[in-house]
Amino acid sequence: MPAQTNRTIGRIALLATLVVTATTTLASAQTYSAEQRRQCTGDAFRLCSSAIPNVEDVTACMRKQKAHLSISCKAVFDKPVVTAVSNNED
Numbered sequence: 001m002p003a004q005t006n007r008t009i010g011r012i013a014l015l016a017t018l019v020v021t022a023t024t025t026l027a028s029a030q031t032y033s034a035e036q037r038r039q040c041t042g043d044a045f046r047l048c049s050s051a052i053p054n055v056e057d058v059t060a061c062m063r064k065q066k067a068h069l070s071i072s073c074k075a076v077f078d079k080p081v082v083t084a085v086s087n088n089e090d
Contacts, residue, residue, distance in 0.1 A: 032076070040073040 040062065044052065047068055048061035062069065066077055 036076045039070070039076055043069050043073045 043065075044058055044062060047065040048058050051057035051061045062073075063077065066074060069077065
C-alpha cells in the first residue's frame with residue numbers, strides 16, 4: 001500500500017478511536033443524548049481537538065468557544081446540564 005493510503009487509514013482509525021472514547025466518557029460523566037453529541041462532534045473536532053479525549057477539557061473548551069459554535073451545538077450548551085447521579089441509599 002502507498003504511504004499516503006496508510007496515513008489516511010491511520011487517521012481514520014485514530015479519529016474513530018477518539019470519537020468512541022469521547023462518546024463513552026461523555027456518557028459516563030454527563031448525560032448527553034446521541035442527538036446532542038451529533039450536533040457538537042464537528043465543533044469539538046474543529047475548535048477543541050487538542051483537548052480530545054479529556055471530556056472535561058473538551059467541555060471547558062467548548063464553553064470558552066461558545067461564540068464560535070454552530071447554532072445547533074450552541075443550543076446544546078444553552079440547555080441545563082444533566083449529570084449522571086448514583087442513587088446509593090444504604
